[in-house]
Amino acid sequence: MKTTGNTILITGGSSGIGRALAEALHDRGNRVIVTGRRQALLEEICAARPGMLGLPLDLDDPASLPQLAATVRERVPALNVLVANAGISRQEDMTSPGWNSLDAEAIVATNILGVLRVTAAFLPLLKQQRNATILATSSALAFVPRADFPAYCASKAFLHSWLTSLRHQLRALPIEVLELSPPYVQTELTGAQQASDPRAMALDDYVREVMGLLERGDHPRGEILLERDMPRRWAERDGSYDTIFAALNPG
16 A cells, blocks of 8 residues: 555544544545544544545444445545544453343444445445555454453454455455554543553554554555564464463453
């Protein structure tokens, strides 16, 4: 993926990694469209970055995605990069007497079905471009899960497998398929406390490293992974899965 001169749509671009990527890519001379549920926040983000476009998208509303796709086809038909970044995470305790599947179903709807539906909506447009990219946000937890976030980790494992198949199916087309697999980063994905957790990687540092990997084309197999996350990526191959799982899930 080239890092300048693109027209880029980022779902979940109003906060966290999505917003930081949107700002970094805009600052490198790309036309960036960010989507989210909160119109006021989209306007605030775009006011700080003149030329950035904010469009509403609520993946829980069946009419929202078709409306967005129609607007993009009309206003920015040169779209050549889709960043499917919208995602949610919730802790689950399946030993609790009151546990049910509602949180897991919400995670599947956003993290899995949301990515599939967004890709389906924009793939026809991407196929018309000379060079296009689909980038979806997975997680380093796709490879070794945290057991207290079971549906979240499983949703990212699904994306890892699905993106591998998508990459293979699109191999004859000028569409690159990339998987972004962040570590634990200072965002509000799991709540406000994560944004200041000293154990988490600073958001600016993470996006800086990601942009460096993109600029160098340093993403073998289409996977954008930091060096620190390689032990998790190859845990099963290296025979270290049980050790890493135990470290992530003490007790």
